[in-house]
Amino acid sequence: MFRSSLHIWRRRLPCWLATGRLTPGTTKAAHTLRREGDDLLSEWETPTPVQHNLGPLVLQSASRWSHHTALECGVTGEKVTYASLQDSALRWGGALQRAGVGRGQVVALMMLNSPNFAIAFLGSKLSGAIVSPMNPTFTPGEVSRQISDSGAKVLVVDSILESVAAAGIADLQTPPQLYVVGNSKDARPDFLQIIRDTNTPFADVTHAEEEEGTSVLMYSSGTSGPPKGAPISSTALRANLPAVFHPEVFPYAPTTAETQETVMGLMPFFHAYGVYVVLCMSMMVGAKVVTLPQFLPDVFIATITKHKIGVLHLVPPLLQFLVGHPLVTPAHLASVRLAMCTSAPCSPHTAHALKEKAPNPVFFQEAYGMTETMPTHYTPLDQEKIGSCGTLLAGVKARVMDPTSGLPLPSDQPGELWIKSSGIITGYHNNLEATQETITQDGWLKTGDVAKYDDEGFFYIVDRIKELIKVKGHQVSPAELEDELLQHQGVAEAGVVGVSDTRAGEVPRAYVVKKDPNLTEEDLVTFLAGRLAPHKHLAGGVHFIDQLPKNVTGKILRRELKNLAAVSD
Structure with a gap:
């Protein structure tokens, strides 16, 4: 045969x-x-x-x-x-x-x-x-x-x-x-x-x-x-x-x-x-x-x-x-x-x-x-x-x-x-x-x-639809904020999710793995304030964690961060 x-x-x-x-x-x-x-x-x-x-x-x-x-x-x-x-x-x-x-x-x-x-x-x-x-x-x-x-x-x-x-x-x-x-x-x-x-x-x-x-x-x-x-x-x-x-x-x-x-x-x-x-x-x-x-x-x-x-x-x-x-x-x-x-x-x-x-x-x-x-x-x-x-x-x-x-x-x-x-x-x-x-x-x-x-035919992935953060009618991409945070020399990894807010509906919160042990929440809030529009600021705060939850291909599991936020709030 x-x-x-x-x-x-x-x-x-x-x-x-x-x-x-x-x-x-x-x-x-x-x-x-x-x-x-x-x-x-x-x-x-x-x-x-x-x-x-x-x-x-x-x-x-x-x-x-x-x-x-x-x-x-x-x-x-x-x-x-x-x-x-x-x-x-x-x-x-x-x-x-x-x-x-x-x-x-x-x-x-x-x-x-x-x-x-x-x-x-x-x-x-x-x-x-x-x-x-x-x-x-x-x-x-x-x-x-x-x-x-x-x-x-x-x-x-x-x-x-x-x-x-x-x-x-x-x-x-x-x-x-x-x-x-x-x-x-x-x-x-x-x-x-x-x-x-x-x-x-x-x-x-x-x-x-x-x-x-x-x-x-x-x-x-x-x-x-x-x-x-x-x-x-x-x-x-x-x-x-x-x-x-x-x-x-x-x-x-x-x-x-x-x-x-x-x-x-x-x-x-x-x-x-x-x-x-x-x-x-x-x-x-x-x-x-x-x-x-x-x-x-x-x-x-x-x-x-x-x-x-x-x-x-x-x-x-x-x-x-x-x-x-x-x-x-x-x-x-x-x-x-x-x-x-x-x-x-x-x-x-x-x-x-x-x-x-x-x-x-x-x-x-x-x-x-x-x-x-x-x-x-x-x-x-x-x-x-x-x-x-x-x-x-x-x-x-x-x-x-x-x-x-x-x-x-x-x-x-x-x-x-x-x-x-x-x-x-x-x-x-x-x-x-x-x-x-x-x-x-x-x-x-x-x-x-x-x-x-763009007009040359190059595509750009912004984020997942279900993960966009809606701040006072504005759509905020977690990936954009994560990219900005990674440019701070004290940040090893970062994940961003939306958390409930009585006035804005949702606001961004960052979960950060430190590269610099002396890094503070105030450092990062100040860092982003000069780089992004006000509705993209970390009004939900910054939480430091040992590691981010990810799947086997490296995607951040933002739903687990959302669960973490729900428990801590």
């Missing part, structure tokens, strides 16, 4: 992976925003969707770059070449097919970032199955909810998570088959033994090539309610890939027989950005991904230096760490050519500080997307515009809508960002109500983010 499907993945790479790329910082003519009625369009024409699905595309790359390292654990040093990745993934896919798991069935992965995650993910895709990554910090109750909602037939877990996973599926009417990465406490099947057994047959990858429905079942982070299943289809992936690999936005150096790009694999692989942009896209072009299972300051810094990381994927807290932590010296950043920051608006002040700290030029690229949309905006490589999440990717349409009137807004006016493309989900899994609230009948997805755009 395997030999009959070799033709699928031994073809040369698609043209959109073989084209030359701009060098970051290359000068080009000014960008222009295209319009079609009320719709804002990408400056690039809609690309032709790729012909192959996710699994076979990675397999093509693995075949071509078999001698290169695909993955390396930054903690243990475990290395997996592309040849080994290909072999192990095909065996895992074959084992699933022999167990009766394949097209249309769900395989859940509850694993920390590691080379084994990549093998399990790719092998599951090669079997034809749908993959549903899970947060490895889940409690048994959360495990039960996602498994029950997704209908997973198989659950793969790291050995340290076996007891949590087992407790989570214990009371399910039809529990999934549990596979353990390593030794099992209860003699469950060993994932490692399966992929290392040369008697395990390879998968028939024609099942993966013919896949047409849901490819990956992601679950939203739950920052605005309980996590919801977001089914990403093969059609959506095939449409989005050539847009993200466009030579004017994709930043990796081309792989050659002697060289390959090296990227940091710290972004959690159960998150859409981590598994799609950092892991899968890196593997599709023959890059090396250095995985880290968690953030440990010393290990993170050492990994950048040891592996000469060229592309550094960041979220705002990591950016702040690189800039402000005394352990990080300019020498540690010598290899970094490009920093990509996403997941939440980042501070322009902090971004410029990183560029100033690095001893060599660093192009700062920002991006925007959601689990429900995949990437929709990237900073083009010819025009760094710090503070903007970039321009629309090819094939993406946008509108910025007035939340009150429901009408499209002109440039430089903040409103809710709506997205339309072939890459968005068509609806939430088992959740018609959430689908109807989020996606219009004519296919526009309401992001819930407040954004604006």
Whole structure:
């Protein structure tokens, strides 16, 4: 069976992976925003969707770059070449097919970032199955909810998570088959033994090539309610890939027989950005991904230096760490050519500080997307515009809508960002109500983010609609105040929320982590008073805390700060 499907993945790479790329910082003519009625369009024409699905595309790359390292654990040093990745993934896919798991069935992965995650993910895709990554910090109750909602037939877990996973599926009417990465406490099947057994047959990858429905079942982070299943289809992936690999936005150096790009694999692989942009896209072009299972300051810094990381994927807290932590010296950043920051608006002040700290030029690229949309905006490589999440990717349409009137807004006016493309989900899994609230009948997805755009087509994320602070009729962005606070040398981190006020309705309150132990509330109130309009002043006060609540991608959990405010008041 395997030999009959070799033709699928031994073809040369698609043209959109073989084209030359701009060098970051290359000068080009000014960008222009295209319009079609009320719709804002990408400056690039809609690309032709790729012909192959996710699994076979990675397999093509693995075949071509078999001698290169695909993955390396930054903690243990475990290395997996592309040849080994290909072999192990095909065996895992074959084992699933022999167990009766394949097209249309769900395989859940509850694993920390590691080379084994990549093998399990790719092998599951090669079997034809749908993959549903899970947060490895889940409690048994959360495990039960996602498994029950997704209908997973198989659950793969790291050995340290076996007891949590087992407790989570214990009371399910039809529990999934549990596979353990390593030794099992209860003699469950060993994932490692399966992929290392040369008697395990390879998968028939024609099942993966013919896949047409849901490819990956992601679950939203739950920052605005309980996590919801977001089914990403093969059609959506095939449409989005050539847009993200466009030579004017994709930043990796081309792989050659002697060289390959090296990227940091710290972004959690159960998150859409981590598994799609950092892991899968890196593997599709023959890059090396250095995985880290968690953030440990010393290990993170050492990994950048040891592996000469060229592309550094960041979220705002990591950016702040690189800039402000005394352990990080300019020498540690010598290899970094490009920093990509996403997941939440980042501070322009902090971004410029990183560029100033690095001893060599660093192009700062920002991006925007959601689990429900995949990437929709990237900073083009010819025009760094710090503070903007970039321009629309090819094939993406946008509108910025007035939340009150429901009408499209002109440039430089903040409103809710709506997205339309072939890459968005068509609806939430088992959740018609959430689908109807989020996606219009004519296919526009309401992001819930407040954004604006300029005449060149660059977009700026202002904040979440539900998190704007309404002060005497004025709308105040917490992100704007947080950015201003971070420019005070005594502030390490800051989170701002609105608190009730009898006269103003709401007023801003700041929760601050000190860098300078002598910092006072009066220092910060005075600092902002000279920089911002009166309705943006911290009339709700300043509270000092040891750390800010954040989700795994670094977003400040403002609802937890709101709860803290409610308790303290």
